[in-house]
Amino acid sequence: MEGNIILKFENVGKQFDGNRVLKDVSFTLKKGEILGLVGENGAGKSTLMNILFGINVIQETGGYEGNVYFDGKKVVFKSPFEALNSGIGMVHQEFSLIPGFTAAENILLNTEKTKPNIISKIFGKRLETIDEKEMRKSAQKGIETLGVDIDSDTLISEMPVGHKQFVEIAREIDREKVKLLILDEPTAVLTESEAEILLKAIRNLANSGVGIIFISHRLNEIISVCDKLVVLRDGAVVVERSVGGVEIKQIAEWMVGRSVEGEKNFHSKIQDISNDKDIILDVKNLWVDMPGEIVRDVSFKVRRGEIFGIGGLTGQGKLGIPNGIMGLFPSGGEIIFNDKNLPLNNTYNSLKSGLAFVSEDRRGVGLLLDEPIDMNIAFNAMQVHDKFVKKFLGGFIKWCDNRAIRECAKKYIKELDIKCTSAKQKARQLSGGNQQKVCLAKAFALEPTLLFVSEPTRGIDVGAKKLVLDALRGYNEKNNTTIVMISSELEELRAICNRIAIVSEGEIVGILSAKAPIADFGLLMSGIDKLEEEGEDNE
Amino acid sequence: MNKINQFIKNFGWPRIIISIFLISLFIIGPFFGIPTDMSLNDVFVRFGMNSILVLSMVPMIQSGCGLNFGIPVGLVAGLIGAVMSLEFKLTGSAGIFTAFLIAIIIAAVFGYFYGKLLNRVKGDEMIIATYVGFSFIFFMNMMWIVLPFKNPSSVQGFKGTGLRVTISVQEYWYHVISDFLKIKITEHFIFPTGMFIFFALMSLIVWAFFRTKTGTAVTAVGSNAEYARAAGIDVDKMRIISVIFSTILAAIGIIVYQQSFGFIQTFNAPLSFVFPSVAAVLLGGASVNKASIGNVIIGTILFQGILTMTPSVINSAISIDVSEVIRIIVSNGMIVYALTRKGR
Numbered sequence A: 001m002e003g004n005i006i007l008k009f010e011n012v013g014k015q016f017d018g019n020r021v022l023k024d025v026s027f028t029l030k031k032g033e034i035l036g037l038v039g040e041n042g043a044g045k046s047t048l049m050n051i052l053f054g055i056n057v058i059q060e061t062g063g064y065e066g067n068v069y070f071d072g073k074k075v076v077f078k079s080p081f082e083a084l085n086s087g088i089g090m091v092h093q094e095f096s097l098i099p100g101f102t103a104a105e106n107i108l109l110n111t112e113k114t115k116p117n118i119i120s121k122i123f124g125k126r127l128e129t130i131d132e133k134e135m136r137k138s139a140q141k142g143i144e145t146l147g148v149d150i151d152s153d154t155l156i157s158e159m160p161v162g163h164k165q166f167v168e169i170a171r172e173i174d175r176e177k178v179k180l181l182i183l184d185e186p187t188a189v190l191t192e193s194e195a196e197i198l199l200k201a202i203r204n205l206a207n208s209g210v211g212i213i214f215i216s217h218r219l220n221e222i223i224s225v226c227d228k229l230v231v232l233r234d235g236a237v238v239v240e241r242s243v244g245g246v247e248i249k250q251i252a253e254w255m256v257g258r259s260v261e262g263e264k265n266f267h268s269k270i271q272d273i274s275n276d277k278d279i280i281l282d283v284k285n286l287w288v289d290m291p292g293e294i295v296r297d298v299s300f301k302v303r304r305g306e307i308f309g310i311g312g313l314t315g316q317g318k319l320g321i322p323n324g325i326m327g328l329f330p331s332g333g334e335i336i337f338n339d340k341n342l343p344l345n346n347t348y349n350s351l352k353s354g355l356a357f358v359s360e361d362r363r364g365v366g367l368l369l370d371e372p373i374d375m376n377i378a379f380n381a382m383q384v385h386d387k388f389v390k391k392f393l394g395g396f397i398k399w400c401d402n403r404a405i406r407e408c409a410k411k412y413i414k415e416l417d418i419k420c421t422s423a424k425q426k427a428r429q430l431s432g433g434n435q436q437k438v439c440l441a442k443a444f445a446l447e448p449t450l451l452f453v454s455e456p457t458r459g460i461d462v463g464a465k466k467l468v469l470d471a472l473r474g475y476n477e478k479n480n481t482t483i484v485m486i487s488s489e490l491e492e493l494r495a496i497c498n499r500i501a502i503v504s505e506g507e508i509v510g511i512l513s514a515k516a517p518i519a520d521f522g523l524l525m526s527g528i529d530k531l532e533e534e535g536e537d538n539e
Numbered sequence B: 001m002n003k004i005n006q007f008i009k010n011f012g013w014p015r016i017i018i019s020i021f022l023i024s025l026f027i028i029g030p031f032f033g034i035p036t037d038m039s040l041n042d043v044f045v046r047f048g049m050n051s052i053l054v055l056s057m058v059p060m061i062q063s064g065c066g067l068n069f070g071i072p073v074g075l076v077a078g079l080i081g082a083v084m085s086l087e088f089k090l091t092g093s094a095g096i097f098t099a100f101l102i103a104i105i106i107a108a109v110f111g112y113f114y115g116k117l118l119n120r121v122k123g124d125e126m127i128i129a130t131y132v133g134f135s136f137i138f139f140m141n142m143m144w145i146v147l148p149f150k151n152p153s154s155v156q157g158f159k160g161t162g163l164r165v166t167i168s169v170q171e172y173w174y175h176v177i178s179d180f181l182k183i184k185i186t187e188h189f190i191f192p193t194g195m196f197i198f199f200a201l202m203s204l205i206v207w208a209f210f211r212t213k214t215g216t217a218v219t220a221v222g223s224n225a226e227y228a229r230a231a232g233i234d235v236d237k238m239r240i241i242s243v244i245f246s247t248i249l250a251a252i253g254i255i256v257y258q259q260s261f262g263f264i265q266t267f268n269a270p271l272s273f274v275f276p277s278v279a280a281v282l283l284g285g286a287s288v289n290k291a292s293i294g295n296v297i298i299g300t301i302l303f304q305g306i307l308t309m310t311p312s313v314i315n316s317a318i319s320i321d322v323s324e325v326i327r328i329i330v331s332n333g334m335i336v337y338a339l340t341r342k343g344r
């Protein structure tokens, strides 16, 4: 029995500058077992994994308490390299790929396939020649094990997030002697069908004897793939048990520590906007050159006051649409917004005319990681609409109104329930889900007429997800703000949207009413059935 | 105890060690016949002379243009301002203000084109800036000879044309700022209040700039250009603003230096300011993309302190004049240290 245990946490605790985030965490994991680790945003999941993996921030902020046993021995990893060498792999919540390298190079980083040469025979393995052909083959194999179609020669910087995620996972799986694999929200950027592929791969891996820790906010994934469940609440383990017989609702209650109402009550509130009389956004023949998410020819109309969803598989172009309209990637076509022609490729103008965008790439585009939360929230509104500034000398000097900025931040911290020590905390120090909320607050602070949100609930826990969706919905109702929401999660689109467009191969293959049967969406996504604007007739 | 640890963490071991070294030099100095007041005088004067040059690094670092190895561009603008004011034969504060005014205008123009250039080489700013600095100096070496300067104190005596290598400002605006409200503390220690007030003023301007809308935009460009772009900010424009700002500060800084030193040094002289200014700001704890006024103050005190104290103490200790050698070793040693240490 003892020999079968690969990992054991014993009374592990951690605090950041007096802020306690983990206390007395103990649980075990057996070989070949998949452990689902769940908890609210900021519960301490990523921190716990960082401790296990020897991430530097942990040491820099004063280490941790308690013991970690791996493979029978007590371990204290001082760096991720030590962890890697002893057989732990980790897929981080935030990507750790090197943008200028190809997929193959990233996958095989540090495990490069080498050929012996004369020099290496004398001086050792470090000087062996890199075997590029072998590398490419092996990388391609790694990607194929996952069951996705990605060219291993593509540069990471040119990939959509979903593909990056697969590459990152392929990298960890490829390491030969991996005994324990940590997956921190690997499915957050994937659509359900893609996630399924991944879950299968994980299962296979576990069957070969690897222990796996799987973190996800999609509780159905936990139930379908995990053997064991550990629930963290405010840094403490509240439940450790086998998954058999557990229900989603039950897990959610353990997470938040009170009973939660069902998510389904969204539908009832949807406003009835069922004709094309008042069009706020008219997109005609839009193309966008966003690497990995190319939009070829897209036309659609968004009605004033509605919530318009855009779904589709990763890499098909759904993300390219808002990125193109906001001028973040080269684009062309015709956009009529509020009866005025909107020039493309001009971000400032798009923002100024009342658009706002919450990017799916939260660390790349969404946040200033080393600036405080309040600055992150207020920045766009200040730059675009001159909010939060005091003008002197007839507007020549525009002085930041720090008090107003802080007040505004406080308001959103409360409204969106952002877990932080103060409005002055650096964005880098927030948990993934809370960073996402800061991005949303940034867009709300702009008070837009039309809001694009891309993957708004990525990395957000069940409770907060309802909160965020409610916030979007509430914002939509209160200010009559039109919202265009792009998401990989069909369920979430169906929960709050009026109509949903499905994108495939850079084109819209159909627009359905949110009430359409789920099978119809499935058909559209798989590209089997090309419907033309069927949703229009449905209503 | 916790407070002490926190302090060590914030201040950083390298700076603590260097400070301890500097303090010990002050302590042992008197034993070798170096009066403490004289040492203090040297350190304070040198701080006043160099601090604005170091401060000029800040805007470009903040906007992500990196360390300004092209500081000679600004220095040349300062030189032009200074010799022009001599041409007008203006003395006292009128003279130095004219120098500032001309220098600022010229620095703005130079900075604009320098910034345009740096925008084309994003990612390699520091290397290109170094080249720009050098080539600009060589270009100006020709110009100093050709330009029709007239003032006899500026031009070479025997030919009557072409600038001298060092031009005395003794009769024009020597110590105009240094002597403003100066305080004589002991015989060898005269506190140059004016230079400190001036530095405070410049720091205040820099500080205030980064608290305006434009200033925050510049900071955002430096910490995450993609973020800034998504906020509709013209990244290139913000970078140019920061380069102009840095260049103007450098131009002002060199004039402050000259009025204290007593001479305008032309031709290759600006090159010798590049590394010390860069090293000082790094030593103060700045990284390649984040710098504060605190970094400037700490860095300048430490760098200039060590630079003045080490040679004089060692010299007196072994009674042979090796001060120049020591100075070179110390200053280059610190530069190498500062450049190699990882940015935060």
Ligand SMILES: Nc1ncnc2c1ncn2[C@@H]1O[C@H](COP(=O)(O)OP(=O)(O)OP(=O)(O)O)[C@@H](O)[C@H]1O
Binding pocket: A016, A021, A039, A040, A041, A042, A043, A044, A045, A046, A047, A048, A057, A061, A093, A419, A420, A428, A429, A430, A431, A432, A433, A434, A459, A461
């Ligand atoms: N470097 C840091 N400095 C200070 N506090 C930190 C730091 N990193 C994390 N924290 C805090 O620790 C808490 C736990 O964060 P953690 O990232 O572990 O949450 P999580 O469970 O992974 O949440 P999520 O589901 O949102 O990813 C948060 O409150 C966060 O603000």
Ligand SMILES: [Mg+2]
Binding pocket: A045, A046, A047, A093, A184, A431, A432, A433
């Ligand atoms: Mg996390």
